[in-house]
Amino acid sequence: MLARLGLEPGDEEFYAEQLSGILAHIDRLQQLDTDSIPPTAQVVEVANTLREDVPRPGLSQAEALANAPAAVDGFFRVPSIQEEA
Amino acid sequence: MTNLTELTIREAAKQLRLHSFSAAELVTAHIDQIEKLDRRVKAFLRFTPELWEKQAEEADARINNGDMGPLVGIPMAVKDVLCVRGVETTAGSQILRGFKPPYTGTAVSRLFDAGAVMLGVTNCDEFAMGSSTENSGYHPTHNPWDLDRVPGGSSGGSAAAVASGEAMIALGTDTGGSIRQPAALCGVVGMKPTYGRVSRYGLIAFASSLDQIGPFTRSVEDAAIVLEAMAGHDPLDATSSNRPNDVLRDLETGVKGMRLGVPREYYHVEGIEPAVKAAVDKAITSFRNAGAEIVDVTLPHTDYGLAAYYIIAPAECSSNLARFDGVRYGMSVDDAQNITEAYMRTRRKGFGTEVRRRVMLGTYALSSGYYDAYYLKAQKVRTLIKRDFDLAFEKCDAIISATSPTVAFPIGSKTQDPLSMYLCDVLTLGGNLAGLPGISVPCGMSEDLLPIGLQIMAPQWREDVALRVARAYEVASGVKAEVAPVV
Numbered sequence: 137m138l139a140r141l142g143l144e145p146g147d148e149e150f151y152a153e154q155l156s157g158i159l160a161h162i163d164r165l166q167q168l169d170t171d172s173i174p175p176t177a178q179v180v181e182v183a184n185t186l187r188e189d190v191p192r193p194g195l196s197q198a199e200a201l202a203n204a205p206a207a208v209d210g211f212f213r214v215p216s217i218q219e220e221a
Numbered sequence: 222m223t224n225l226t227e228l229t230i231r232e233a234a235k236q237l238r239l240h241s242f243s244a245a246e247l248v249t250a251h252i253d254q255i256e257k258l259d260r261r262v263k264a265f266l267r268f269t270p271e272l273w274e275k276q277a278e279e280a281d282a283r284i285n286n287g288d289m290g291p292l293v294g295i296p297m298a299v300k301d302v303l304c305v306r307g308v309e310t311t312a313g314s315q316i317l318r319g320f321k322p323p324y325t326g327t328a329v330s331r332l333f334d335a336g337a338v339m340l341g342v343t344n345c346d347e348f349a350m351g352s353s354t355e356n357s358g359y360h361p362t363h364n365p366w367d368l369d370r371v372p373g374g375s376s377g378g379s380a381a382a383v384a385s386g387e388a389m390i391a392l393g394t395d396t397g398g399s400i401r402q403p404a405a406l407c408g409v410v411g412m413k414p415t416y417g418r419v420s421r422y423g424l425i426a427f428a429s430s431l432d433q434i435g436p437f438t439r440s441v442e443d444a445a446i447v448l449e450a451m452a453g454h455d456p457l458d459a460t461s462s463n464r465p466n467d468v469l470r471d472l473e474t475g476v477k478g479m480r481l482g483v484p485r486e487y488y489h490v491e492g493i494e495p496a497v498k499a500a501v502d503k504a505i506t507s508f509r510n511a512g513a514e515i516v517d518v519t520l521p522h523t524d525y526g527l528a529a530y531y532i533i534a535p536a537e538c539s540s541n542l543a544r545f546d547g548v549r550y551g552m553s554v555d556d557a558q559n560i561t562e563a564y565m566r567t568r569r570k571g572f573g574t575e576v577r578r579r580v581m582l583g584t585y586a587l588s589s590g591y592y593d594a595y596y597l598k599a600q601k602v603r604t605l606i607k608r609d610f611d612l613a614f615e616k617c618d619a620i621i622s623a624t625s626p627t628v629a630f631p632i633g634s635k636t637q638d639p640l641s642m643y644l645c646d647v648l649t650l651g652g653n654l655a656g657l658p659g660i661s662v663p664c665g666m667s668e669d670l671l672p673i674g675l676q677i678m679a680p681q682w683r684e685d686v687a688l689r690v691a692r693a694y695e696v697a698s699g700v701k702a703e704v705a706p707v708v
Contacts, residue, residue: 138588139543140565141572141577142566151578154578155578155582158643159582161531162528163528165598165602168522170602173601174604175597175603176600177430178416178656179607179681180415180417182417186459199323202321203319203321203551205547206553214560215558215563
């Protein structure tokens with residue numbers, strides 16, 4: 137549900153079996169004592185690299201909408217986002 | 222008569238200046254080769270005649286004006302994860318069918334500036350998730366050395382294009398081995414640079430802390446040439462770096478006096494085929510004869526690498542792939558009653574089995590209650606793996622091993638068992654977790670005439686060392702990448 141994958145009947149059993157095999161392998165990580173080990177999120181030592189704050193041209197509205205499955209009046213068109221009362 | 226589809230960049234550049242042939246003729250020779258073979262190899266997803274015609278013409282003009290750039294007029298294939306303005310780019314996925322990027326990524330645009338000529342877009346596993354190119358949302362690619370076998374993956378189309386002479390060079394991406402493993406299985410050179418060496422701007426992200434763009438070529442020197450043209454800081458990728466990258470200067474210096482580490486956990490890795498082991502032994506002897514000192518090193522957390530990788534990479538992918546919702550680009554279902562149903566059905570229809578599996582795994586590993594046990598734990602183990610490499614590199618200048626424990630396997634033989642597919646990357650994914658540069662070079666053939674790859678890894682930012690060792694091996698062994706005789 138969280139990942140919005142749209143599972144269909146039968147999917148759960150199919151994935152549950154495969155994922156439990158993978159999770160069983162992954163469980164070996166619990167053998168390691170990592171209490172005093174810091175986590176690594178990224179491996180090269182760069183910190184807060186900022187680029188010059190200079191405006192540069194972005195996409196035009198037409199370019200931004202060019203790949204949209206549905207667009208109307210310069211907007212992305214989507215189905216209703218609220219249920220009717 | 223020179224066979225134009227078997228040349229290296231260096232040879233082609235020389236002949237182009239001698240006017241033995243033009244850039245347009247060089248491109249035509251590759252298109253002919255594609256027409257002859259690609260119905261069977263299926264390396265390409267689509268072709269870009271509007272680009273190759275214009276770029277070949279520009280290349281010939283540059284050559285006639287005395288431009289000595291080595292990449293001017295060189296025919297190139299580009300993996301379907303690298304955005305090229307106006308060229309349909311889909312990451313091997315149905316969900317991006319029809320997507321034409323409004324911009325060109327930095328690595329590709331630097332090669333265009335250097336004069337490379339784009340032939341087309343190559344096949345890959347969907348969102349670069351896989352080790353065989355069988356997870357492509359379009360069709361599998363076939364290994365040019367044996368059409369019943371996989372080319373490896375995820376950049377299998379790029380590797381097969383270079384191995385079959387359909388392209389002189391190709392671009393791939395490597396998140397856990399996706400350049401090096403297909404290079405090994407197709408008998409070509411493939412390099413993953415240090416994380417941050419090449420800008421990822423314009424790369425459709427899989428796992429952002431692991432992804433790197435790199436070249437496929439038929440010689441070590443060619444890999445250095447392509448890498449040099451792509452590398453360097455880009456303001457549009459904050460992780461990209463301008464650290465020195467003088468990869469051509471010492472390329473021919475050899476390995477005399479160098480210390481080459483053989484990690485015992487890699488040497489004795491479970492499932493390594495006897496032919497692969499024998500080829501590595503032979504390579505070790507070549508290095509020793511060339512004056513290198515072979516040292517025994519250890520990477521004690523190797524057994525935990527795959528587990529850590531299969532938390533970190535899916536976690537990052539589940540987050541990166543959230544953007545594919547059928548609203549701004551790609552496919553969409555058109556009759557949904559509400560937005561949630563539209564998301565669900567678009568993603569159901571657009572994503573293949575492996576992508577869904579990894580999104581599930583990643584979402585699970587990041588969910589509250591499991592975050593510490595999985596994601597945080599994996600990040601800590603990543604620290605241990607990086608430390609293993611740091612310690613090993615105190616004892617040696619570069620690390621050598623097989624690239625893949627096996628040669629190319631039959632199409633369909635691993636698709637039912639995801640874990641067996643994941644194990645293809647057991648010798649390469651450590652390099653991604655630690656951000657190291659690594660290269661795979663051909664190191665002989667099995668009895669069945671299937672290519673075997675040798676991996677050379679160096680400390681971060683030392684592509685020059687990895688390439689120098691790879692070049693020394695090419696010289697000492699006399700083994701070089703050959704165009705496969707596709708039958």
